[in-house]
Amino acid sequence: MEASDLATFAAVARCGGITRAAKELHTVQSNVTNRIKALEDEVGMPLFDRHSRGVALTAAGARLLPYAARAAALLQEALACARDDGEARGPLAIGSMETTMAVRLPAVLAAFHARHPAVELAVRTGPTAELIQKVLDSEVDGAFVAGPIDHPGLRFDKAFDEELVLVTSGRWPDLAALRQARVPLTALMFRAGCSYRQRLEQLLVQLGRPFHQRLEFGTLDGMLACVAADVGLTLLPRHVAERAPQQGRLVLHAVDPPIAHASTLFVQRRDAHESTALRMFRACLADPALRPPSAFPVRALFEPSAA
Numbered sequence: 001m002e003a004s005d006l007a008t009f010a011a012v013a014r015c016g017g018i019t020r021a022a023k024e025l026h027t028v029q030s031n032v033t034n035r036i037k038a039l040e041d042e043v044g045m046p047l048f049d050r051h052s053r054g055v056a057l058t059a060a061g062a063r064l065l066p067y068a069a070r071a072a073a074l075l076q077e078a079l080a081c082a083r084d085d086g087e088a089r090g091p092l093a094i095g096s097m098e099t100t101m102a103v104r105l106p107a108v109l110a111a112f113h114a115r116h117p118a119v120e121l122a123v124r125t126g127p128t129a130e131l132i133q134k135v136l137d138s139e140v141d142g143a144f145v146a147g148p149i150d151h152p153g154l155r156f157d158k159a160f161d162e163e164l165v166l167v168t169s170g171r172w173p174d175l176a177a178l179r180q181a182r183v184p185l186t187a188l189m190f191r192a193g194c195s196y197r198q199r200l201e202q203l204l205v206q207l208g209r210p211f212h213q214r215l216e217f218g219t220l221d222g223m224l225a226c227v228a229a230d231v232g233l234t235l236l237p238r239h240v241a242e243r244a245p246q247q248g249r250l251v252l253h254a255v256d257p258p259i260a261h262a263s264t265l266f267v268q269r270r271d272a273h274e275s276t277a278l279r280m281f282r283a284c285l286a287d288p289a290l291r292p293p294s295a296f297p298v299r300a301l302f303e304p305s306a307a
Helices: 003-015 018-025 029-043 059-083 098-103 106-115 128-136 175-180 195-206 220-228 276-285
Strands: 048-051 054-057 090-096 119-125 142-146 154-169 186-190 213-217 234-237 250-254 261-269
Touching (some): 003 018, 018 054, 090 276, 106 276, 128 142, 142 195, 186 195, 186 220, 186 234, 195 234, 213 220
Parallel strands (some): 090 119, 090 142, 186 213
Antiparallel strands (some): 154 234, 154 250
């Protein structure tokens, strides 16, 4: 198989059509069609079902697609490795949870950019499950996610320890009031795949409030503003809630340690080449002068997992 044919196949699958893929690849439609036909001839079966709205993967196409993505990622990694001469330069993509990006990373990112201006740094936020998949798919070089993590394809190091607190409006002075209240509760949370979301659900069960409405948010600022306006409650790191612009209208409730204690891990693909840019980023992250104090003492920065 030609790498270019696999790249074209992946583009068609991603775009859902020949014409849209040709536009993305900056080529003509006939070139895309010919490459897909050549690949289907080599595989010996159709990879797409054609319909009026575009194309859809066949079962064979769905089986091939992960390998096409891995092949493309491996070629890009090989090129980056060959070009890596010990100088921090080129693209570096880092994933992060919204809460980590809000408080823990700004000083680190500013220092890294000042020290290594030739690095094209990109930060992408999302929930833990999504970020882990992005690392595995080589869409980001590393990501800050909520632990614990157990995946044979990942290496992970402890970056921060957090204390999670229940954040409410002033209507709820203590947890006893929440337990005894008969009014409906609304839980504000990030989309599915967020580790803090799972802990919030667990906490509400402990409080005897398993039945509640859910509102999903894409931004931390929007969530905190709605908590302050008494739309609902949420679970966040204390370090984040204490620095919120609405802090005077928020009440922070300590919760039991099994829910409150959360580690933020920096994860990378175990088999991936670690570029000079990524190594220098980790050095900035390890700089004590750039690290806000953790909620709990961290025994060792980047403590290797036993896994």
